Amino acid sequence: MKKGLASCFLLLGLLACMDIQEIKDPCMVYLKDGTSFEIMEDIRRSKETGVFTYRDEDGKLWSLDIKNEQSEIDSVVCVNRVYKKKVE
Numbered sequence: 001m002k003k004g005l006a007s008c009f010l011l012l013g014l015l016a017c018m019d020i021q022e023i024k025d026p027c028m029v030y031l032k033d034g035t036s037f038e039i040m041e042d043i044r045r046s047k048e049t050g051v052f053t054y055r056d057e058d059g060k061l062w063s064l065d066i067k068n069e070q071s072e073i074d075s076v077v078c079v080n081r082v083y084k085k086k087v088e
Contacts, residue, residue, distance in 0.1 A: 021045045027078040029064065052076060
């Protein structure tokens with residue numbers, strides 16, 4: 001019984017990890033006020049929620065919720081992939 005339960009938790013954990021996209025290249029974050037900044041370290045994106053997480057140069061963990069309508073983010077561009085297109 002314990003072995004079956006442990007296998008079930010392992011499978012659920014693996015499935016949860018499949019929801020996360022690891023991004024190897026730097027991304028540019030464009031804000032509604034016209035400014036932008038680059039994120040480069042430990043970038044991950046939840047495919048389900050669209051939330052990006054990354055670490056800054058000091059190792060502090062940050063998150064960006066690009067689907068939130070009240071967000072100050074216009075778009076996030078990673079190489080040639082655009083997430084949440086900029087509104088012109």
